[in-house]
Amino acid sequence: MEQLTLFATQYKYIMDTSSILSQKPGEPHTRLVYKSQWENIEHYMKEKVIVTCSEIVDEIKDKDIISWLNIQQCDVLDIDDEVQMNVRRIVTDNPKMIEFTGKSGTSSGDAFLIATAMKYGLAVITEENPDKPTKIPQICKKYGLQVMNITKLCEVEGWKF
Template structure:
C-alpha cells in the first residue's frame, strides 16, 4: 500500500528557502513552529526541490539544513529538459541573458509540470519575469509560504 502522505506535493524555490534567514520575513528565530512544520514536510518528502535550486542557495548552512533533513533534490532528466523548453518558449521573459549564472526558475516550473507539484516561492505575483506569473500562464499551481500554511491548515 502506498502512503500518499509521503508523496511529493510541493517544490520549493530559493526565495522560500532563504526566507528563514535572520534578515528575512519568515525568519526561523521568530517563526519556530512554522519551520518545524516545514522541516517535517521536507523529512516526509512532501516538499522537494531540484539541483538547480540548491545551487542557487548561496548559504552553506541552509544547504546543510536541507540535506540534513534528507531533503529530496530531484535530478534534471530529458522530460524536464523538454518542459524547460516549453516554459522558456512560452515565457521568454523568464531568461535574462545578461545574468552571469542561469536561473533555476525554468527548471523549478518544469519539474512541477512533470510531477504535478505546487511551486512554493516568495517571489512577487507582479511582473511577467516572476515565477507566479509564469506558473499561472502554464496552469501550474503556485503559492507562497503563507499559502502553504493555509493549504496545510496550520495555525499559530
C-alpha cells in the first residue's frame, strides 16, 4: 500500500549505475572535464529531482562514488511490493534482460531501476546503448518510460556549459 505524504515528491529522474559512474576519470562524462555539469546533477540530487534505487547503489563497488552519493544526500528509493510486482512483469516480459552467465554488461539492478521508474513515473538516465533490445533504453520504451543519457538530460534541462 502506498504511504500518503503531506508533500508531493519532486522526483523527476532516476539515475542508473552507468550514468553515476560516468563521472570517473577516463569515462565519457568525467568530472575532470564536465565539472559544472556534475554540479548541476548534484544540485538536482540535493533537491530530490534526481534519485536512484537501492539495487543500483548495491551494484556500485566504488567506495568514493558511494560516499559521493551520500554527500549529495541523493534519495535512494527502497524496493517495496509494487516495485517487486513491476520487476516480475519486466523480467517475465523480457527474460533475456537478466543473464546469470557471469558476463559483464548484465545486471539484475536494471529491472529494479525500471520498476522503480514505473512506480514513480520517472524518466530514466542511463548511458547504456539505446539500440540493444535487452538494455535499459529499449525496455523503458516498451513501458512508455522516458529514457535519456546525461547529454540529453542537459539538453532537456537547458543546461549550457
